Structure formats: structure tokens, C-alpha cells
Amino acid sequence: xxxxxxxxxxxxxxxxxxxxxxxxxxxxxxxxxxxxxxxxxxxxxxxxxxxxxxxxxxxxxxxxxxxxxxxxxxxxxxxxxxxxxxxxxxxxxxxxxxxxxxxxxxxxxxxxxxxxxxxxxxxxxxxxxxxxxxxxxxxxxxxxxxxxxxxxxxxxxxxxxxxxxxxxxxxxxxxx
Amino acid sequence: xxxxxxxxxxxxxxxxxxxxxxxxxxxxxxxxxxxxxxxxxxxxxxxxxxxxxxxxxxxxxxxxxxxxxxxxxxxxxxxxxxxxxxxxxxxxxxxxxxxxxxxxxxxxxxxxxxxxxxxxxxxxxxxxxxxxxxxxxxxxxxxxxxxxxxxxxxxxxxxxxxxxxxxxxxxxxxxx
DNA sequence: GTCTATAGACTGATAGAC
DNA sequence: GTCTATCAGTCTATAGAC
Numbered sequence: 217x218x219x220x221x222x223x224x225x226x227x228x229x230x231x232x233x234x235x236x237x238x239x240x241x242x243x244x245x246x247x248x249x250x251x252x253x254x255x256x257x258x259x260x261x262x263x264x265x266x267x268x269x270x271x272x273x274x275x276x277x278x279x280x281x282x283x284x285x286x287x288x289x290x291x292x293x294x295x296x297x298x299x300x301x302x303x304x305x306x307x308x309x310x311x312x313x314x315x316x317x318x319x320x321x322x323x324x325x326x327x328x329x330x331x332x333x334x335x336x337x338x339x340x341x342x343x344x345x346x347x348x349x350x351x352x353x354x355x356x357x358x359x360x361x362x363x364x365x366x367x368x369x370x371x372x373x374x375x376x377x378x379x380x381x382x383x384x385x386x387x388x389x390x391x392x
Numbered sequence: 393x394x395x396x397x398x399x400x401x402x403x404x405x406x407x408x409x410x411x412x413x414x415x416x417x418x419x420x421x422x423x424x425x426x427x428x429x430x431x432x433x434x435x436x437x438x439x440x441x442x443x444x445x446x447x448x449x450x451x452x453x454x455x456x457x458x459x460x461x462x463x464x465x466x467x468x469x470x471x472x473x474x475x476x477x478x479x480x481x482x483x484x485x486x487x488x489x490x491x492x493x494x495x496x497x498x499x500x501x502x503x504x505x506x507x508x509x510x511x512x513x514x515x516x517x518x519x520x521x522x523x524x525x526x527x528x529x530x531x532x533x534x535x536x537x538x539x540x541x542x543x544x545x546x547x548x549x550x551x552x553x554x555x556x557x558x559x560x561x562x563x564x565x566x567x568x
Numbered sequence: 569g570t571c572t573a574t575a576g577a578c579t580g581a582t583a584g585a586c
Numbered sequence: 587g588t589c590t591a592t593c594a595g596t597c598t599a600t601a602g603a604c
Contacts, residue, residue, distance in 0.1 A: 218569080218570095232495065233493055233495045233496060234410070234412070234492075234493045234496070236410070236412050236413070237412070237493065237495070237496060239596075239597060239598080240597085240598065240599085241596080241597080241598095249569090249570070249571090250570070250571060250572080251598085251599090252569095252570075252571065252572080252573095252599090252600085252601095253569065253570050253571075255598085255599065255600080256569060256570075257569090259599085260598080260599075261598070261599095308492065311546070312492070312542055313492065313493075314546075315542055315543070315545060315546030316410075316484065316488070316489065316492045316542055316545060316546070317409055317410045317413065317489075318545060318546055318548065319408065319409045319413070320409060320410070320413060326546075326548075329546050330546060330547055333543055333546060333547070333552070351527045351559065351563070352559055353559055355543070355552060355555035355556045356536060356555075356556045356557070356558075356559050356560070358539070358543065358556070359535075359536050359537075359539030359540040359542075359543055359552075359556035359557075360532060360535050360536050360539055361535075361539070362538075362539035362542050362543065363534070363535030363536055363537070363538035363539025363540070363542065364535040364539070366488055366491055366492055366535075366538050366539070366542065367491070367509055367531070367534065367535055367538065369491060369492060369494060370487070370490075370491030370492070370494055370502075370505050370506060370509060371506055371509070372494065372502075376509070376531060376535075379531035379532075380531045380532045380534070380535035381532070381535075382532075383527065383528055383529055383532050384532070387527070394587080394588095415578075415579065415580080416579080416580065416581085417578075417579080417580095425587090425588070425589090426588070426589060426590080427580085427581085428581090428582085428583095428587095428588075428589065428590080428591095429587065429588050429589075431580085431581065431582080432587060432588075433587090435581085436580080436581080437580065437581095
């Protein structure tokens with residue numbers, strides 16, 4: 217389905233170089249269709265951004281909701297999820313990419329990004345609260361993994377992400 | 393001096409909406425000169441980015457080097473510096489803005505951003521090492537304040553920055 | 569759902585006069 | 587150091603045929 221292929225491609229390009237870094241021409245070229253065909257699926261670029269962030273939020277929050285088990289395991293898998301999203305320092309979380317330059321997006325997209333942060337923080341809150349060995353509350357944990365993604369992206373390798381999150385994972389090994 | 397005015401303006405615009413979000417036309421309009429005059433000072437946009445990141449790195453690293461006193465005070469003022477740079481959730485550190493979309497920059501600028509992260513981490517390392525109450529090493533501290541800036545920028549207010557850094561500042565109050 | 573063709577605005581950049 | 591004038595290329599978006 218062309219619409220899904222467009223979403224997949226546009227999300228990847230957004231997370232790699234930002235929403236302003238690709239054009240309808242880029243999308244059409246990659247899929248072997250014309251720009252007009254892309255406009256058929258997403259009339260404006262703002263509509264495309266909206267669809268991207270809605271899809272992304274739903275997908276990630278569903279993944280988080282499926283992370284059952286011990287809080288220590290949940291937090292480990294949370295960090296692993298953000299680590300995988302970094303793709304060896306070549307990508308960012310979509311909401312980090314869009315959240316860094318909010319003025320380039322519609323109000324609706326800005327709101328969806330803010331909601332994503334609220335929802336992830338809400339998921340993290342009981343997890344970290346159940347872990348006395350972890351010294352950081354939910355907002356700090358989210359800032360840590362998002363900042364770790366930025367540093368990895370800037371370096372072009374995953375190493376800074378691991379350096380930044382290693383102490384957190386070490387705290388999880390500490391017997392309570 | 394026109395050159396300095398251009399640097400000040402371009403840095404502000406870069407930190408507000410990113411390097412791709414302003415044009416030579418924007419700069420010339422704001423300063424009441426022509427685009428050609430802007431090109432006289434910075435022949436290409438890549439040259440402008442290079443000058444911006446060099447200026448910024450020098451300035452911030454000089455500020456850090458001037459932060460004497462107890463390690464606890466140094467770390468408090470480090471967080472305050474990143475908090476001020478957020479400008480109530482309307483700006484980012486220049487190296488966060490450029491580091492988030494490195495492929496939009498020249499290799500030289502990418503290298504300068506990476507060097508900035510290395511230098512700030514090097515400054516932080518002995519500071520946090522001298523503070524047993526602080527549970528995070530230097531790379532994690534830098535990721536924390538950078539992620540806190542992203543969340544504040546996405547929300548458009550400083551509140552997420554404070555929520556993310558509050559536990560760290562609380563650790564500094566703990567008597568060793 | 570895809571195409572051709574086009575519109576109008578903007579982009580970074582250059583040549584050459586003053 | 588600033589100007590006028592201009593360039594070729596790109597951008598998002600639209601109209602209308604198939």
C-alpha cells in the first residue's frame with residue numbers, strides 16, 4: 217500500500233535528518249511515483265506530519281504497555297527500546313526530532329508531541345517508583361534517554377548512548 | 393559591527409528553530425541590508441555555521457572554565473547555565489540543535505559539535521567525581537541536561553527542564 | 569490512484585558597479 | 587562593505603486528464 221510505504225519512508229527520513237530535510241520530490245522519487253500522487257495521500261506536509269506523529273505515538277505507547285514483568289525488567293527494556301530507536305546513532309525518536317524544532321510544526325503536531333512525553337512519563341512513573349535502587353524519577357529518566365539519543369546522533373555512533381545510560385542500568389543490578 | 397550582528401542573530405535563530413529555518417533573506421531583512429552584503433561576511437551558509445559553532449564553543453567552554461568553587465557549586469551553576477540557555481523552553485544549546493541533525497552540516501561542523509560534547513564531558517568528569525552524593529557520571533549528566541532542554545523546547549515552557557533536573561539538584565543538598 | 573503540466577514563491581549563490 | 591540584478595534550482599501545492 218502506497219500510503220503505508222509513504223509513512224514508513226517519511227518517518228525514517230524525519231528521524232534521520234528532520235522533517236524539513238525531505239521533500240515531496242524525495243518521497244515520490246524513492247517510491248517511483250509522481251509528486252501529485254504523494255499529494256493524493258497527504259494533501260499537505262502538515263497533514264503528513266500529523267499522520268506520522270499519530271502513528272508513531274500509538275505504536276510506541278502500545279509497545280510500552282506490552283512490557284510486563286518486574287519493574288527492573290520494564291526499565292531495562294525501556295532503555296533498550298530507546299537504544300534501538302537510535303539505530304547506532306543514525307536516528308532519533310520521532311518526538312525528539314519534532315520536539316526539538318516545534319515551531320516548524322502545526323499546533324496539532326506540537327500538542328501530540330507534548331502528549332507523547334506526558335504519556336511516556338506516566339508509564340515510567342510507577343516503574344521507577346517501584347525501584348528504590350534507581351535514583352531518578354520518571355521525567356529525569358526520559359530526559360536521560362532522549363539526551364543520550366542526541367549525543368549518539370551527534371557522534372554518529374551508539375557509544376555515547378551507552379556511556380550515558382550505563383550507570384542507570386548498573387543501579388538496576390544493585391540488590392535492594 | 394555587521395559581522396557580529398549577523399552572528400548574534402543567526403545563533404539565536406539556529407537555537408530557536410534550527411539552522412535550516414532561516415535564510416540569507418531573513419538575515420538581510422532583519423539587519424536592513426541586502427543578501428549580497430550577508431554573503432560578503434559569510435560566503436556560504438556552511439561557513440556561517442562553522443563560525444557560529446566555533447564562537448559558541450569557545451564562549452561556553454570559557455564560561456565553564458571560570459566556574460570555580462566547590463564541586464557542588466560548580467555542578468549547580470552548570471545546570472543553571474543549561475537552564476538559562478533554554479530561555480524558558482524557547483531555545484536549545486546550539487550544539488544540541490546542530491547535533492540533532494548532523495547530516496545537514498559540514499563534516500567540520502559535525503566535528504566541532506562532537507568536540508564540544510567531549511570538552512564539556514571532560515569538564516564535568518572531575519566535578520561529579522568529587523561528589524559522592526551524585527549518582528551520575530559526566531556523560532549521563534550531560535545527556536540529562538540536554539534531554540531536559542529538548543523536553544522544555546517541545547513543551548514551550550521551562551517546567552519539564554526543572555522536573556528533569558530537580559532530583560540531581562536535590563542530591564547536591566544531601567550531606568555527604 | 570496515478571499521471572502531465574504548471575504555478576508562485578523561495579533558496580543559496582554570483583557578477584560587477586559604487 | 588554595500589548595492590542592483592540575476593541565476594538555476596528547489597519548494598509546496600493545484601488543476602485537470604486518464
